[in-house]
Amino acid sequence: MFFTYLRRELRRRRKAALVVASGLALGIALVIVVNSASAGMQQAQGKVLESLYGLGTDMTVTKAAPPPSEGGRERPRFNFDAQDGDETQSSDIVMPQGFETLASSTVGKVADQTGVAGAVGGLSLSVLKVDGEFKPGEFAPRENTSGGGGGGDTGGPQGEVRGGGANFDVNSYTVYGTDTAHQDLGPLTSSKITDGRAFETTETDAKVAVVDSAYAKEKKYKVGSDVTIKGTKFEIVGIATADSGDASANLYIPLKQAQTLSDSKDKVTTVYVKADDSQQIAAVKSAVQKNIPGTTVTTSADLADRVSGSLSTASDLATSVGKWLSIAVLIAAFVVAGLLTMSAVTRRVQEFGTLKALGWKSGRVTRQVVGEAMVNGLVGGALGIAVGVAGAYVLTAVSPSLTAEVGSAAAGPGGGGGGMMRAGGPAGQAADKAIEIALTAPVSAATIALAVGLAVTGGLIAGAFGGWRASRLRPADALRRVE
Template sequence: MFLTYLRRELRRRRKAALVVASGLALGIALVIVVNSVSSGMQQAQGKVLESLYGLGTDMTVTKAAPPPSEGGSARPRFNFDAEDGDEKQSNDVVMPQGFQTLASSTVGEVAGQSGVASAVGGLSLTVVKVDGEFKPGEFKPREGGTVGGGGGGGGEPQGEVRGGGAAFDVNSYTAYGTDTARQDLGPLTSSKITEGRAFKTTETDAEVAVVDSAYAKEKKYKVGSEVTIKGTKFEIIGIATADSGDAAANLYIPLKRAQTLSDSKDKVTTVYVQADDSQQIDAVKSAIQENIAGTTVTTSADLADTVSGSLSTASDLATNVGKWLSIAVLVAAFVVAGLLTMSAVGRRVQEFGTLKALGWKSGRVTRQVVGEAMVNGLVGGVLGIAVGVAGAYALTAVSPSLTAQLGGAGGGLMRAGGPGGQAADKAVEIALTAPISAATIALAVGLAVTGGLIAGAFGGWRASRLRPADALRRVE
């Protein structure tokens, strides 16, 4: 009887039911799209951070920057020892990024802290290469003058030196010293070897290198090519492509070899840390800062605050404006659904009054109204899920590009010589997606049920107050 009457009433009031369901569908669809876009923003931001950290890295440990009163970092010096007739010059300066290093023993200290699952050190370098040549000037005697010093010149040459000078090209690139025995952590893990091979665990001090694909294309490097750093020739054994499109370094070489080139024996610039539990990262950070003096610990959450560009702007809009707009639309949809249901009950005074006169109790009338409202809510939920999923998939198909720039807020990793020193000045381009999770669908179903219950509560309250006498007074 309940289902028969419910089906008949919904069919008879199709337009009103469709209006209520459409209002709920709009709010639910907006919630799905906003939640999906927010998830996409988080994934995009994660890709940007992985280009610096590498997969699996929860935090980095770097040396604390010295106070400004202690002076800035030393500047690189280029020394040219040219002999007579030696015009062409070339000089490399290899220096740790940020000029701040930690002792290699710090890696073991960090690994021994409570809550740390794994730790590995890396040495991020900047290589500045100067190539050019000196061109000596030519002595031009004046007319009537002599070079030998005669002619009343007091023994001085009668002329001047003209021409000469120097032309030098300055190129810089980054190199990252990686622990070949521990390649499961650090920036190189965010790149995939697309040509050649990765380092062998035994190549701790070998003269081999892995090159980023973008840099290899620029310099026309191939597997088997050689690159010279400070007089040492490295054989390129592999080409790596960064997952995020922007690598942490141009070249990757064994850690010991990087330490030798930069005169940084037993030194690292960054310690990459993986925590036992991702929920305890703050506690691990506090323990490291408390127990290991002179260090700065940067988590992915800290670095996320330094992301700027259109990705940051869009993320703020999705998080703030989008969520508040979703809440406002949902509240409006719920209220409208409740008011429409209550209004429909008001127009059915004769019907419900007559049913009560025939023996229907108030509870049965209320259940009937709530049942109709619940069906409207579920129909609205189905429509909202369909529209929301379609919108999210459409956004993923379009994949609009967003730019992200790191270090705008001066994060500790950027100033302390981590591999992000170069990436801080680069805009990374990320394709936005809108992934839909099971939790989002469950939220949509919950909202549909909630909308139906709210509408049913309004209508049921109105229906429970009707009396049979109301119906009799309206009978003509």
């Protein structure tokens, strides 16, 4: 009897039911789209941070910048041994990024801190390659313009040097020295080997290299090719493609080789740290800063606050405007659904009064109204889920591109000294190098569950309004209105 009457009443008042369901559907669909877009932006920010840190890295430790009173960092100096002749000459200047390094023993000290699951050191280098040639000038004798056989000024210069000079091309690229025995942390973890192989754990001091795919394409490198750095030849054993499209370094070589090339024995530029518990990152940061003086600790949260560009703007809009807008629309939909249900009950005063006169209890009438409202809510939830999922799918299919960059304030001690340097974690990402990310809007099971919960809540709210009105009806109200 309950379901028969319910079906008949919903069919008879399908327009009103559709209005209530559509209002709920709009609010629920907006919540799904906003939540999915927010999740997509969080994933995009995660990719940006992984491209700086490396997968699984919770924080990095670098050398603290000297106070301004001490004069800051010294500018680098190098000598280029030029030789006469027409042959092309080449020289590599290999420098640690930021010209600030830590002792390799710092890695062990960090690993011993409470809450640290693992710590790995890496050495980020910038290589300045100078190619070209010197051309000596030619001596041209001075012409004798004094007439008369040989009389003239014999005390002045007998000629001059003409021509000559230098023609050099300067290129730069980045090299990251990775600990091949511990490859689970660091920038290389944000890339996948797409050709060849990764480093073997035994290749701690081997002359092998992994090259970024974009750099390999530019220089026409392939697996088996050789690349020479400061006179040392490395065999390319693998080509890596960055997940975010922006690699942390152009070349990756074993850490010991990087230390040798840069005259940085037992030195690292960055320590990559993984915490035991993501909820204890702040505590681990405090412990490292307290127990290991002279270091700067940067967490993923620190970097996330400094990500700028359209990704940051869109994320802020989704968080502030989008969520509040969806909440406002949802509340409005609930209120309208409740008011429409209560209005429908008022218009059915004769019907409910007659049913009470025939023996229906107030509770039965209230259950009937709540049942109709619940059906409207579930229909609205189904429509809202369909529209919301479709909207999220369209957003993913369109894949609008967002840009993100880490400002110079995030560069830390590794960010100075050479704007071309990008490797080595958050300290090395160039501020003027934007990372482009395609926005997606993944719909999770939690989002669907939220939508179902909202649909049920909307039905209960509407039913509560209508049920309250129906419970106040009396059989005499119906008899007064019978003509």
